[in-house]
Amino acid sequence: MVVQGDSSAPLQSRAMSSAATTSPSVDKVDGFSRKSVRKAKQKRSQSSSQFRSQGKPIELTPLPLLKDVPAPEQPELFLKKLQQCCTVFDFMDTLSDLKMKEYKRSTLNELVDYVTVSRGYLTEQAYPDVVKMVSHNIFRTLPPSDSNEFDPEEDEPTLEASWPHLQLVYEFFIRFLESQEFQPSIAKKYIDQKFVLQLLELFDSEDPRERDYLKTVLHRIYGKFLGLRAFIRKQINNIFLRFVYETEHFNGVAELLEILGSIINGFALPLKAEHKQFLVKVLIPLHTVRSLSLFHAQLAYCIVQFLEKDPTLTEPVIRGLLKFWPKTCSQKEVMFLGELEEILDVIEPTQFVKIQEPLFKQISRCVSSPHFQVAERALYYWNNEYIMSLIEENSSVILPIMFASLYRISKEHWNPAIVALVYNVLKAFMEMNSTLFDELTATYKSDRQREKKKEKEREELWKKLEDLELKRGLRSDGIIPT
C-alpha cells in the first residue's frame, strides 16, 4: 500500500521541524562566504516522502505498446496505461522493484510521446484519468528540510529521489495541457480549486527542477482556465504574505514571481484596483525579506512591468522602496540600487520630478557609504544617459542635495576608485550648471572655514585653561592641587 500525503488545509503540508527564522548568521552576507568556514557537510542529496510499508513487491502486468495496437483500441489502452501509472514506487530504497520501476518509466515515456503526436485520443473519459494519475504521482507531503539551517543561497538543495518518474509525469501533464485537443470546458471539472491549491503547495519543493516544471504547469493552467485566475492570484497573495510576515520560508517565490511577470505583462488598462493593491501590499513588502537575492531579478521585473503599464504608480513604488531601504545589509543595498536604476530607465519626466528630492537624498547617502560597492553602484547612475538627461533638467534641485556629500567624499573616501568616479560626477555637474556649482562650492568652503575656525578657537580655549590651571597651581607653594 502506498500512503499519500493529502491535505485539506492549505499550505501547511511542509513538516517544519522548527520555525524558519533560524540562522543565517550575519557573516554570510557582505562578502564573507560561509562556505569558507564551514566544515565538510555530509552529502545527502536526495529525499522523498513517498513511502510504503514493507509489503509485497509491486506487480504490474505489462501492456502492449500503443503503436502496436490498431487506432480504435488506442484510447482504451491509453486509459489502462494511465491507471497503471498511478502506482507509486519507493525510490529511497534503491534496490526494490527495479524491473517495475523501469516499466513505469518507459510507459510514461510512451505516454508523453503519444500525447504529443496523436490525434483523437482525448475522450471525455481521459480527463479524469489523466488528472488522477498526475495527482497520485505529484501530490505528496514534501519531505522536511534536512537541516534547520538550510540556506537557499549557500547549500545544495535536496533533490527529489523519484525524479526519474516525476519528471515524466510533469512532462506528460504539460503536453496534455498544451495539446491541440485539450478542452478547458471539460477539464475544468477536474482541474479545480482543490487541484490548484495542492499544486501551489508543491512550489515549496527544494528541487529546482520540479519547481521549474510546476512553473510551466501553473502558467498553462492560468492561461487556459479563466475561471481559476482570480483564485490563483489570491492564493499566491496568501503565500507571499505568509512568506513576508510569518515564516520567511518558501522556496518557490522566484517561480511564482516569474508567472506573475507574464500575468502583469498582460494586464488590461486601466489597471484594476485589485492589481494596484497587490503591488503596494504584497510586492513592495517582498523587498524586506532577508533572502531577497534569490528572487530579486524576477521581483524587479514585475515592478518595472507595473510601472510600464501605469506610470502613475511610480511615486508609491519609489516611496515604498525608500521606506524599506536596507540599513544594515549592503548586499541588499546594491540590489535596491540596481532595481532603482531599472525603474529610472522607464520613468516619465513628470513622475521623476515628484520623487526627485527624497530619491536623491537617499542616493546622496549611498554615494557616501563606506562600502565601496554601494558607493560605486550609486555613482554609476551618472553613466546612464537617460538618468543624466533627467538630472540635467532638474539640476537646480538635485545639485544642492548631492553636492555636500560628493565634495566631502572626494576628500575623505578611502577607496581611490570611488574618488575617481566622484570626479566624473562632479565634472558632469560643473558642466551642467556652472553658476550653481560655483555658489555651492563657495558656500561649502566658507562653511568649512567657519568650522575650522571654531575648532581652532576651541583648542586655544582649552590650552588657555590648561595654562591657567598650571599657573594657579604653581603660584603658592609649588604643589599642583589635585
Add this chain to the structure above:
Amino acid sequence: MDAYKLMKELRVNYEQEVFYLPKETGLVLIESSTRDESRISAKCRDVQVEDLWSLTSFFGYSTQTFVLAVNLLDRFLALMRIQPKHLSCVSLSCLHMAAKVTEEECDVTSSDELIRIGQARFTASDLCRMEKIVSEKLDFKSKPITALTFLQLYHQIALSHSMDRKETLSLEKLEAQLKACLCRISFSKAKPSVLALSLLRLQIIAVQSEDMLEIASHIQRHLKIADGELRLWSERVAQCLSDYASPECSKPNHRKLQWIVSRRTAQNLHASRSVPELPTIPEGGWGESESEDSCEDVMSSGEESLSSSLGSDAEGPYFPLHYRQQRDRGHLLA
C-alpha cells in the same frame, strides 16, 4: 593699506603686466587654426582649460592657482607649437607648477594622483620633464601678474573708499566670473588690467552703485586706460557672463570620462536583465469574471472562498453590467 599705497602698487603692476602677456601673434594663430590633427585649435585649448577648472575645483585649489596655470598655459602655447596629443601633459604640468607656488605644500596633490584623476595617459616622469620645459621656456621665476592681481587690488581700493559697501561687491563672485572668462582663449588677448576693470565695472553697474562707478573711473584715469579699449572688452565680457549665468544647462560632455568600476560591480551590471521565458497571458475582458467558475461546491469547508460565494447566477454576459462590476469590487484582497 591706505588708498595712496594701493594706487601706487596698481601703477607698478600696470607697468609690469606686459611682461606676462601671452604673445598675441601666437594666440591669433591658435584662434585661426582649423580642426587639424597637427595644430592646437581654440576649441582644444578652451576644453583643456575647462578641465583645469574642474581639477582646480576638485582638489580645492584656489582661484589664484587656476589663473596662474592658465596664464602659464597660454604663454607657452603662444610661444611653442605643440601637437594636440601633448596638450593635456602641458596643461597638467602648468597646473602642478601653479599649485606648487601658490598652495601650501600639504595641499598640493601629488603628480600621480593628478594624472589618475585627470585620466591622463602619460606618466609622472613625463609630467616632471614637461614642467622643466615650461619653466625654462617661460623663464618662470616669479609669480606673474594676472587679471586676478588687478581684481584683488581694485576690490581693495573700492572697499577702502566706501566701507559700508562690503557686502555688495563680492570678490568671490568676481573671481568666478573671471574663471568663466578665462575659459575662452579670446580673453587671453586682453590686458589683465583692462579685463579686471571690465569685470569690476559690470558688477558695479549690476549693483547700481554711483560712488563705486566713480572709483572705477578714477582707476581708469589713473592707469590711463583708453575708453575704447575698455568699452570693447566690457562688451565681450558682458556677453560671456550672460552665457555663463544663463539658466540653460549645457549638456555635459561625456566623451572623455572613463567609468572604471570594480569587477564585482561590473559583473552585477552585466547580469542580464531576466528575459522572461514565459509568454504573456493577456488579461481577459469579461470572460475572466471569477463567477464563471462553477466549482464552488467542490471546495472544502473552512476554506475562505470568495469567488465561490457568487454562485452561478452571476454568470453569463446577459447579466446586468453594473451588477457584475459590483461583484468585481467586492472581490478584494485579504
